[in-house]
Amino acid sequence: MNNTDLIKxxxxxLDISLTQQHCWLxxxxxxxxxxxxxxxxxxxxxxxxxxxxxxxxxxxRAKIGDNQPINSVFVxxxxxxxxxxxxxxxxxxxxxxxxxxxLWLSGLEVGKNRLGNVDTMRRYIYIHGCPDDLPMGEALSxxxxxxxxxxxxxxFDQVHTGLKVWIHE
Numbered sequence: 001m002n003n004t005d006l007i008k009x010x011x012x013x014l015d016i017s018l019t020q021q022h023c024w025l026x027x028x029x030x031x032x033x034x035x036x037x038x039x040x041x042x043x044x045x046x047x048x049x050x051x052x053x054x055x056x057x058x059x060x061r062a063k064i065g066d067n068q069p070i071n072s073v074f075v076x077x078x079x080x081x082x083x084x085x086x087x088x089x090x091x092x093x094x095x096x097x098x099x100x101x102x103l104w105l106s107g108l109e110v111g112k113n114r115l116g117n118v119d120t121m122r123r124y125i126y127i128h129g130c131p132d133d134l135p136m137g138e139a140l141s142x143x144x145x146x147x148x149x150x151x152x153x154x155x156f157d158q159v160h161t162g163l164k165v166w167i168h169e
Contacts, residue, residue, distance in 0.1 A: 006057050006108070006164055014060075014155075014165040016145060018044050018053060021137045023127075023145070025158055033158055035151040036136035037127075040143045044169055046107075046118040051143050054105075054113045054120045058165040061106035061121055063156060070149050074098045074128070084131060096142050100129030100149040101156040105165060127165075128152060 007013050012032065016023045018039050025033035045052025064077050073082040075098070082088060084099050105127065107113025107120035114120065129149040134140065136148060145167075147155065 012159075012163065014159065014163060016165065016167045018055070018139070018167065018169050021139060023147075023155075025155065033155055035147055035155070038130070038134065038136050038138055038140045038146040041140050042143070043139065046113050046120075048117045048119070048123055053139075053141070053143055053145065053167060054107065054118070054123070054125055055167050055169065056113045057108040058105040058113060058120055058125075058167060059108055060103050060159055060161050060163045060165065062102075062104040063159070063161060064102040064104060065100060065156070068100065070153065071099050071129075074102060077102060077104070077124075089131065097131050098126065098128045098144075099131065101152045103127040103152075103156065103159065108164070127155070 010028055012027045015026050021037055023035055023037050024031050040051060040053040042051040044055050046054045068079050071084040073080045073084055084097060103126060105120050105125045125144055127145040129152040130146040132148060
């Protein structure tokens with residue numbers, strides 16, 4: 001499938017480039033939103049346990065964190081009631097911080113990113129906020145698509161469950 005196979009005329013969709021480390025919310029020829037992102041340090045890939053960012057067509061399965069404060073910490077998709085700060089970062093230096101909002105992705109291409117050992121949803125691949133001191137525009141995540149907290153809030157407020165997401169090189 002290419003980047004237009006699943007898009008109907010005038011439909012809104014999210015375009016994520018692994019090469020450019022950038023995302024755009026698009027509608028036809030218009031860009032409704034754009035931001036730098038950080039995808040997997042291990043590069044693109046669909047296999048469970050790979051630490052890679054899965055390619056292809058996905059959809060937003062769930063929106064998590066509506067009305068949570070900026071820098072809210074999530075573990076297992078649940079807010080912990082903690083607010084990320086430097087003391088928390090020092091206390092848990094190796095934690096992969098999932099902050100502010102979560103857009104949980106589900107693959108749409110059976111055998112590529114859906115079902116079996118390549119299932120994006122079962123791999124818990126999200127678009128989510130992260131500490132604001134982490135670099136954007138560089139592939140450094142564990143497989144998810146990281147965004148600045150203000151950016152993920154802005155995107156979260158413009159998208160809906162079922163929105164199509166195209167992740168590509």
